[in-house]
Amino acid sequence: MTDALLAGELPLPPRPDYLHHGSSVWSWLSTTDHKRIAILYAVTITIFFFLGGAAITAVRLELFQPNGWLMTSDSYNKLFSFHGIIMVWFFLVPSIPNTFGNFLLPLMIGAPDVAFPRLNLFSWYLTIAAGAFTVYALVAGGVDTGWTFYTPYSSMFSNTHVFAAAAGVFVVGFASIATGVNFIATTHMLRAPGMTWFRLPLFVWAIYATSLIMVLATPVLAISLLLVIAERVFGLPIFDPARGGDPILFQHLFWFYSHPAVYIMVLPAMGVVSEIIPCFARRRIFGYDFMVYAMLAIAGIGFFVWGHHMFVSGQSPLASLVFSFLSFIIAVPSAIKVFNWTASLYRGQISFESPMLYALGFVGLFTTGGLSGLFLASIPVDVHVTDTYFVVAHFHYIMVGGSVSAFFAGMHFWWPKVTGRRYPESWAKFAAILMYAGFNMTFLPQFFAGYLGMPRRYHTYPAEFQIYNVMSSAGAAVLAVAYLLPLGYLTWSLFYGGKAARNPWGATGLEWTTSSPPPPKNFDWQPRVDRAPYDYHTEGMSAGTDPPEMQNARETQ
């Protein structure tokens, strides 16, 4: 697995890797290479991440003081709405699937590309067009409905740019569906010889499960927004109570997508963590089969719990009961995964490189966020904490503490493969720890503020909550630094970092068998698979008993 030649092996003729195979701007904008499309997406979502981050920086500044010292309530409403819309649909949903998924899915299954390469490029262009609509909405004056577009406010009463924002989300939804179709077809049809379903890396399973949700849930979001646009722009009554419309119907349609959407945001993160923990504990994943079943269960049951966002909306008690029950059930597969990640560490030879720091951070923060979800699933508790900062803290623990941590974990883990460069590890460790500290300082106080009654989406609050808000805003400043640091040192590594070997971490997986960066068609020979994934040690042995190829593959730092 090292770059050294075997006896009698001839060196390959020099050929460009995918980054240098064509260097004009047009070659990038017209590419059908999944790896280049992944880079295009990575740049795009990074820009959106910082746009959404800028919005929330303004919000947290406003919340330093309880009396609305910086802006009007209208501006505040527009800022948190923009933050939500951008972060959900233009960062979290596409982040891991369209960057790592695009780059790694064909590599991990031993394929030369995805099933429909031109559709892949079209997805990216749809995302760009959609982003243009949404940024236009902001620049033209913003939208103040919240990312949830609740009716009848959004359809009848708001005076802001609902149409542009909703249109942007509508279009990016189709990018999502196209990506989902592509990945599902790729996984079914392009696996290398010997790559059976239960030899697939868990990241592939995660992307597959995510793609199922993308394909089946997103169309309903499209309809919910189309109905709002029809009412708003064409005056067609759908949700107008005066003409018999039912505003709660919007919530059913919206949340039918938006609950599974949170699993779109978290399942790929779980996939990333499942790749990293075995590598840095030098152990096979514990309970591979159940990890697969758990992901499929999360994807499936995730479609049946959306009403837990609607306990106080006026929904029938029967529906609330059913949704509450199912919401408790869906905690089980997630818990199974957390137990299995933990068990994978047992008798491991654990090292704390930055990917592992982020991955372990994911496990802890996701668990905290997930447990807080159980409180929310209980109707009597939810009646008190709904629309408070308790909910805000809950989903940020999972989305930011979970998904964003995993995104950074994957970024560091696969950076050598994608770019062929090594980043400075000590800076990365520092940033990881700073992020963990900043994150908790930002969001832990919000659990308390919410539990004590501070509502969300208000730019003023009673003075008794100020202590929590100041802690939270200070933490946000630390978090911002922790997010900017990787931008700095990773960019630095592109120009000044050392060259990466084929398999610097000594990891299993087909992506590590090809060069860093990979050639345009991924592999110089047809991969064949004859073993289970995570083959870090012989069955029955503890960690640290890596086969010789694995030991030699690890680059000495």
Next chain:
Amino acid sequence: MSDETALLREPWLDFARQREAGKFGIWVFLASETLFFGALMLTYMVCRIEHPEAFVAAGRETNIWYGTINTAVLLTSSLTMAVAAQGAESYARLRRLVIACLTLTALLGLAFIVIKGFEYKEDMDKHLVPGAGFELPERAAQLFYGFYWLVTSVHAIHLSIGIALVGRLVWVLLRRELPVTENPEIEVTALYWHLVDIVWIFLYPLIYLPGRSS
């Protein structure tokens, strides 16, 4: 250059596999379209459950002849599309038949749009557009027509895309840029076309049949 090689594209090494993947991919997309139009059907169902008399009164005002004729037109277009798609799969070189049937399909689709256009005009003349001056007294009848205008427009957009896809196929096949036999694009377009037909099959009883028996 054999027909198969002309149709082979990256990243596929085996044409049969590429066809299979294309067929699978379009069915996955059709599953998403099921949820897309299904959500609209759910909207109708919820509104009708909440306002049964108003929906019955509103449904009575639709033009059953336009609706029934249009349904027949689309069903016939599914016939011609099915013959075209099955003809393309056959090894007996049926190029003229396939192109003729595709052309008929597109023409029938256009006929639907034209008839719909006349129907829309009549609806507007009868003041069946929600808003001030709406024809019927029941408030929720406006809800029915809100749904009607929206869902028929969305269907018409899907149909227009289908007509464009079929038209493009006819053009490309006439100019012999692509072969007919086993052409995956014909199969994929046919499946999409049938879905657009199925959507209308369900819209017919929801829009045109309520209120006829009273």
Next chain:
Amino acid sequence: MSEPANSGPTVRRLWTRNLVIWAALMALLLVSLVGAYIPMGRITTASGIVIAIAKSMLVVLLFMELAFAKPLIRLAAIAGLVFLSAMFALTLSDILARP
């Protein structure tokens, strides 16, 4: 390019098979049209939808050839319907049970 001599029976077979299905679809359309005028209360409404389901089954199974497709294709077709049913069922558990 003229068709070779042996394509005649194929063409005839194609048209026969598909015209029979088309005739069934037209008959069902007529039945639903006539049935709509018969006052049977809820059954009138239901009949329209049941006939629509029958028509779409014919189109899906025979025109779209799902009856002869591989299991994977059939799974993809059914998946949409499964989650659609869940959406209907759980939404109706709200709408129909409102106090």
